[in-house]
Amino acid sequence: MIRTSRRLSPAAVRGGIVTFLLMLLTAMELYPIFSIVANSFKRLPDFFRSPIELPRRLYFGNYIVAFDKLNYFRSLLNTSIILVFSMLVLILAGSMAAFIIARRPGKWSHLVYLFFVFGIVLPTFTMLVPQIKLIGDLGLKNNYISLILLYGAMGMPMSLFLYTGFFGSIPRELEEAAKMDGSGLFQTYFRIFMPLAAATTTTLVMLQSIGIWNDFVLPDLIMTQPEYKTLMPALNGFYGRMLGQGTRWDYIYAAIVLCILPMIFIFFMANRYLIRGVVEGAIKG
Numbered sequence: 001m002i003r004t005s006r007r008l009s010p011a012a013v014r015g016g017i018v019t020f021l022l023m024l025l026t027a028m029e030l031y032p033i034f035s036i037v038a039n040s041f042k043r044l045p046d047f048f049r050s051p052i053e054l055p056r057r058l059y060f061g062n063y064i065v066a067f068d069k070l071n072y073f074r075s076l077l078n079t080s081i082i083l084v085f086s087m088l089v090l091i092l093a094g095s096m097a098a099f100i101i102a103r104r105p106g107k108w109s110h111l112v113y114l115f116f117v118f119g120i121v122l123p124t125f126t127m128l129v130p131q132i133k134l135i136g137d138l139g140l141k142n143n144y145i146s147l148i149l150l151y152g153a154m155g156m157p158m159s160l161f162l163y164t165g166f167f168g169s170i171p172r173e174l175e176e177a178a179k180m181d182g183s184g185l186f187q188t189y190f191r192i193f194m195p196l197a198a199a200t201t202t203t204l205v206m207l208q209s210i211g212i213w214n215d216f217v218l219p220d221l222i223m224t225q226p227e228y229k230t231l232m233p234a235l236n237g238f239y240g241r242m243l244g245q246g247t248r249w250d251y252i253y254a255a256i257v258l259c260i261l262p263m264i265f266i267f268f269m270a271n272r273y274l275i276r277g278v279v280e281g282a283i284k285g
Contacts (some may be wrong), residue, residue, distance in 0.1 A: 018021075033260075040253035047250055050209035062254035069241065070255050071075065074227065075234040075260070082230065083212050084146045087205055089152035094159025094204070095167075101160070102167035103175065113164060125217075127154075132221055142225045150218060155208045166200045167193060202270050207229050213263050231259045 017049040024091050040053040066072065097116075101109045131150055140146035170193065178188045194201075216232040223229055229237070238255050239253055 023259065036253050036256055040257045042250060044248065061251045063258065065251050066238070066255040066258055069251070070234055070258065071226070072231070072234075072258055075231045078144075078228055079213060079224070079230040081144055081153070083209055085144070085148045086151035086155070086212055087209060089148060090155045090159045090204060090208060090279060091201055093152065094156055095163045095194060095201075096189070098160050098163030098167055099193060102164045103193075105108045113160065116157050117161045119154075120161065120168045124154065128217065131218070135222055137191055141222055142228050144228075145220050150222075151208075151212050151215075155211075157202055157203075158207060162200050162204050163197065166197050170196065205266065206270055209266070210263060235259050 035052070039051055041058045041060070043059050043061075044057065063109060101113050135141060135146045135150070138146075140149075147201055154252055174192065175188060178192050183191065215230075216236060219230040220233040220236070223233065235255055242252050
């Protein structure tokens with residue numbers, strides 16, 4: 001019997017290498033999350049005995065302590081209020097401005113668009129000092145409105161970029177058909193363009209809400225009273241208190257899981273719209 005050797009093609013070799021590297025990177029990204037979740041169900045002696053093993057028995061006492069000491073529901077409420085109203089500002093103001101720029105281009109439309117989109121590459125911390133001073137001068141410290149306005153302004157470049165690109169890709173015939181049916185400017189915007197931009201809106205919500213949810217600096221500097229603390233400053237304060245008690249890593253890991261769980265849930269619910277919305281927004285951006 002004659003044996004024939006099969007040689008892998010260069011393309012197959014490259015594909016295997018790429019697949020291996022992607023799997024390795026995925027494991028490196030997921031392991032910290034896995035470790036945090038696993039150790040959050042351990043008692044402290046079990047954690048120090050073997051922090052890399054799965055818990056032999058699920059212990060929920062860490063979460064009870066974290067709920068109480070973190071003031072979780074109040075911090076979650078504060079974060080949710082700021083997040084929801086910030087996203088409403090970004091969706092409504094950004095999409096309205098993008099609709100006019102994309103569908104009613106004027107002499108200065110492109111210049112205004114470039115002026116706003118330039119904010120995407122502007123380092124966030126270069127604006128920190130004037131932002132804090134402005135909020136203090138306006139007397140808006142310890143007020144939800146301050147963070148809502150700041151997040152709305154900081155996220156407007158991305159909102160304008162995504163919506164302008166998508167609205168510019170919609171055929172002109174669709175808008176003309178709406179006019180023939182008697183739809184005015186606002187009716188065309190609300191009844192036709194915004195429903196079509198559902199994927200773009202989902203992408204904007206995901207991209208901006210992650211940053212707002214995880215932000216520590218602005219809420220910590222502006223919301224100084226305990227009843228206005230959002231999750232990240234509350235988690236930082238909780239971490240400091242646990243360090244003073246002999247580093248209770250079991251409580252700390254449980255608090256971290258509580259803080260990241262809502263955003264992970266939202267991400268998995270909206271994941272299928274994310275890539276599609278980015279591509280649509282970049283078509284004519």
